Amino acid sequence: MVHLKGVIKHFGTITALRGIDLELKRGSCLGIFGPNGAGKTTLLRILATLVRPSAGTVSIAGYDVVKEGEKVRPLLGVLSHRTFLYGHLTGYENLQFYGRMFGLKKLAERITQVLQAVDLVTYAHQLVRTYSRGMQQRLAIARAILHYPKLLLLDEPYTGLDKHAVSRLHDLIVHLHAESCTVIMSTHDLHRGLDACDEIAIQCRGKIVYRGLSLGTNVQEFEQLYNAYVG
């Protein structure tokens, strides 16, 4: 589903990515762990076709990200640090706008379904400006999964979420898992990220230093592993 080969990215003098090779089959859920500045966000933005790689090839679902950008974009659901939402519109109107942009059929149904998934139905008709940080993050998650994406890119999804919202996010990922939707999540929060995904990778200073399955490894073990690599 996702193939990255020798991906390098320079921002002027700084090289954010020093050759990333990554393989991911359909329906799996990869968690990328790493300190801040390891290039996790740049990797996700390249996958989201928002940033062009300086070198290397990136292909999603068989399409090359750089050349066939239009074909790749409808398959993606992106959650970034910023919420992509409009403050002066209500939650429902934001989703309605993105729904129309993706040309979804039976939009109203889908919006209420998605709002139930993130438990925002009661606040649907309030201006997003009046939402708290956690509610905006949950609405952004709702926007990311609105158009049945094949690949979900989550950049630090846990910021601003309380205990209750985190468990809801995990049920959501499991639910998407069942619908064979691939999920790539980047986070520096070892505890909460671990039990959500089945494959883990550690990224440090622009390179993937460890790649393995998360089955059976508990948090302490993983923490030692993480410190070993990141140091």
Added chain:
Amino acid sequence: MQKWWSIMFFLMIFPLIYLCINRVFHAIVMYITMNVAIMLVFIYAPTEKMQGIVQKIFYFHVSSAITMFFAFFLVCVASIMYLWKNSDWWDAIALSAAEIGVVFCTLVLITGPLWARPIWGTWWSWDPTLTLTLVLWLIYVAYLMLRIETYDPKRARFAAVLGIIGFVDVPLIRWSVEKWRTLHPKPVLIQEGGTTGLTSAMLLTFLVCLGAFLLLFFYLLRERISVAQSRHALEVLRHDIDEIGVG
């Protein structure tokens, strides 16, 4: 007799305002005075010989102009108090007075040309008083644009300073009326020698109109202040909810 009558009337206004502390009573008193004012303007006041019926705009035009000056004076005072005391109540007064002041200023700028058209033949003459009233309007609209954003103390302080500086323009208008008495009519109210250019009946009508407008101003002010304060309370409440992480 006529001088005694107007002074007594003027004194009577202020206790009235004090009396109207509770809203409903205030609304009733305002309603009555407004009706009395209209009745006086159209029935009691004699039509001016020279300008004819159109002169009746004078009553409301000048009384809203005076209310406008009073509003902007209040903004200046409230801004000074806000900078000194730093209490939200004064800031809410400044904001409300500015908004109502701009409403009355727009009224003055609409009724002025409407009155000028039949008498001077042009809608607008670049006359010092008209221009400076226009500049006043621009300043206080800018003041309101500054306040549109959500409540934050830094912005409120900037607005307070602008409120004070904006008010410096008002005495300039007063000075311009005396200094460059070009097209704009002589200050009909207070002429040299203290004799007003108005007959006693006109003066009485004018005073009633002025009283009615001032009452209306205070009523609007009270309403707008409660809006500003509840909006501020909402902001604070929403902030606390964020803190507790209820969302």
Added chain:
Amino acid sequence: MYKNSNSFITLMSGSKIFLQQVRALLAKDLKTEWRTREIFTSMFVFAVLVVVVFNFAIGADTELIRQVASGVIWIALSFASVLGFQRTGQMESEEDSLQGILLALHDRSALFIAKMLAQMLYLLILVLCILPLCGIWFRIDFMTCIGELCATFTLGMLGLSIIGTFFGMIALRTRACEVMLPMLFLPVSIPLTIAAVQATTQLIDGKSLRDIADYLVLIGIFDIVFFFLVIIVFDYIVEE
């Protein structure tokens, strides 16, 4: 050039998705603007400010002001439109929602056309509000040649919104957005301003449509050339 030709074709064929996305973007812009009306009020107040300040600058004699009137109006309109483009650009970059739109966009020129139409609407309403005021302040009777004036102003506003939206997008990505936009926008809009001011002055002096036909043609060519130029180049300026 392979990628751009297809955006050209989709525009021409006006495929259903393309129009749908333009409509969705436009609906979103207008709904946000209707709710706060921030952009329009700031544009209107700024235009009034420019006209009033020009009046003070030119002084009180009425004959001089009559000749300069159309120049003052057009300067006020182009400065106000610069303000308008900055505010629309700012609205997009608040929560990086431009990225969200780029992800959903089938073809990127839809964003340009939607933004241009929205800006065109604001400018036209602005003209409707400013003209009577200028009529009063400059003592010019616009009603006699209202038909031709509408034509000139619509074409002029179309030109302003095309280049304005284009430079608005560019300025959005550069660091000094507030400085870049006027520096880019005003020089490029000089031919448009010259033709439009000449056309309006002659219209006010009572000339008929035939006399100012070549000015209108010039503005028309300006609009068409820039419209297609921007459509082709738009993908590059929006790319990260």
Added chain:
Amino acid sequence: MKNFWYLFAAYSTIWTALYVYMIRLSQKNKELQAELRDLRAQLERVLTK
């Protein structure tokens, strides 16, 4: 009674402007009070939980 229309225009603008402003003000006031009450209720519910 020749320029009666100017008089009519002036007074009608004054009345409509003041009337509209007063109505909008009281509406906004009611709305804000209602929203304030709901938020306070929600806060109480959460704090007491």
